Amino acid sequence: MIPFVDLKAQYRSIKPEIDAAIGRVLETGAFALGPAVADFEKQFAPYGGVAFAAGVNTGTSALHLALLALGVGRGDEVIAPAMTFIATVSAIDYTGARPVLVDVEPGTCTMDPAKIEAAITPRTKAILPVHLYGQCADMDPILEIAKKHGLPVVEDCAQAHGAEYKGRRAGSMGVMGCFSFYPGKNLGAYGEGGAVVTDQPAHDKAIRMLRDWGTDKKYYHDLKGYNYRMEGIQGAVLGVKMKYIEEWTENRRAAAKLYRERLAGIPGVRVSQEAMDRRHVYHVFAVFVENRDEVAKRMQEAGVGVGIHYPIPVHLQKCFAELGYERGDFPVAERIGAEELSLPIFPELSREQIDQVVSELEKSIRG
Numbered sequence: 001m002i003p004f005v006d007l008k009a010q011y012r013s014i015k016p017e018i019d020a021a022i023g024r025v026l027e028t029g030a031f032a033l034g035p036a037v038a039d040f041e042k043q044f045a046p047y048g049g050v051a052f053a054a055g056v057n058t059g060t061s062a063l064h065l066a067l068l069a070l071g072v073g074r075g076d077e078v079i080a081p082a083m084t085f086i087a088t089v090s091a092i093d094y095t096g097a098r099p100v101l102v103d104v105e106p107g108t109c110t111m112d113p114a115k116i117e118a119a120i121t122p123r124t125k126a127i128l129p130v131h132l133y134g135q136c137a138d139m140d141p142i143l144e145i146a147k148k149h150g151l152p153v154v155e156d157c158a159q160a161h162g163a164e165y166k167g168r169r170a171g172s173m174g175v176m177g178c179f180s181f182y183p184g185k186n187l188g189a190y191g192e193g194g195a196v197v198t199d200q201p202a203h204d205k206a207i208r209m210l211r212d213w214g215t216d217k218k219y220y221h222d223l224k225g226y227n228y229r230m231e232g233i234q235g236a237v238l239g240v241k242m243k244y245i246e247e248w249t250e251n252r253r254a255a256a257k258l259y260r261e262r263l264a265g266i267p268g269v270r271v272s273q274e275a276m277d278r279r280h281v282y283h284v285f286a287v288f289v290e291n292r293d294e295v296a297k298r299m300q301e302a303g304v305g306v307g308i309h310y311p312i313p314v315h316l317q318k319c320f321a322e323l324g325y326e327r328g329d330f331p332v333a334e335r336i337g338a339e340e341l342s343l344p345i346f347p348e349l350s351r352e353q354i355d356q357v358v359s360e361l362e363k364s365i366r367g
């Protein structure tokens, strides 16, 4: 049995520190925001290469608030990739704005910069690239187009803690970066969590007010806000995990390197691309195979936990039928949806386990 992720192995490796940190929150009673969250924010901002980080309750809320802080609302449009987790696009929808989708690149599976300009209209208010699978989108051309049209870029960094593009950290390139600390993410809370990072004090202030009912003084509600506060216990857990995130990321990268070596030359497998100018942090190790569903089923039956990210691109999801897209609109995203298979990857994954996954993949492809 090789699990897709192994959250228990990681907890065992840091249990005394985690238990003590949670114990301190229980003793102080600071359950919503509080000192543990503030400490984590102070660690996380420099990790993202920015001045400010504001902890919130989920990654989805981070995206929602970043868009609200830019004034995005009804009648506006926000450009996002067709291949992403649904939350990216739902967060746009929450603001009342219309998501406008573009296709992704076949190698990296991230937003295709060549498709953006055709999607820009007078209503466009922001561009929202996603650093899918843990690899930054091709940010320079995206930022250049944004600048030309006077548009802000918000980065969806939910899968990309510590990822880099030409030496710049995920979250530091757009006006704001949005992170998720869902338990299965590279930096995971023991519950839900998220953060918005930025270099701009005004955006940081807006996020801090919006996450806490629009106040910076209790019971004086200057903005229409939300209850999107980060929990104290999650801040404490994340604060401990910050010590290990670089080591865990390097372990993921080493596992990916080994996968690439082992998979080279295996017929019927295409491996997703790691671009030369980027530090991929491998939230997902994506390969592409024909008969993906059959291969995935055989691997599960052989005891190898595999995933699919994601089987249905956003434009074909029932909940967004109202956007009016059709099959064939984003062929690259559709092909990824049909062929992508995520192999197990987590920091504790061993060499032997990698060899076993590769041999089961070979067998499953042969049928």
Ligand SMILES: *Cc1c(COP(=O)(O)O)cnc(C)c1O
Pocket: 058, 059, 060, 061, 084, 085, 087, 088, 130, 156, 158, 159, 179, 180, 181, 182, 192, 193, 194
């Ligand atoms: C996980 C994820 C989110 C949402 O984060 P939550 O913390 O689950 O709300 C947003 N975008 C992407 C790309 C994600 O993978």
